Amino acid sequence: MLNGTRYGDRRVTVGEDVSRATVMGPAGLPLRGCSDALQRWGYGRRRHVRSIGAAAIGVRPRRVRCRGCETTDVLLPAALQPRRADVTEVIGTILARKAAGTGYRRIAAALSR
Structure with a gap:
């Protein structure tokens, strides 16, 4: 299963093997x-994210480096969003x-925020 994570105008797509990850720019190029x-x-910096009905969860995402151009990227699981303190499930609940x-x-009170 492939997961996509946006960071700025980059999109990193990762399968089960990190070495087969691809980094895409705007318009999928x-x-x-x-x-x-x-x-x-x-690894990237350790950070804490909030889930529904749970205390903060510590996350330390994997960092990868391109062998050719030596640039690095942090790979986030689909459950996390860049620069957000809540997991994707919480953000979806808030939007709904x-x-x-x-x-x-009322939304903040229901989610204990």
């Missing part, structure tokens, strides 16, 4: 000038409740 493979390159007409204070 390859971002890198080289076509070399990605390799594991440590707002679309149903619930105010932001």
Whole structure:
């Protein structure tokens, strides 16, 4: 199964094997000038994200580096969004409740925020 994560105007698509990850730019075009493979390159910064009905979860995403051009990217699972303190499930719940007409204070109270 492929997961896509947006960060700025980059899109990283990862399968089960990190070395087969591809980095895409706007409009789905390859971002890198080289076509070399990605390799594991440590981890990104540890951060805490909030889930529904749970305390903060510690996450340390994998970092990869292109062997050809030596640029690095952080790979986020589909459950996380860049620069967001809540998991994707919480963000979807908030959007659904707002679309149903619930105010932001009631949404925040329902999610203990």
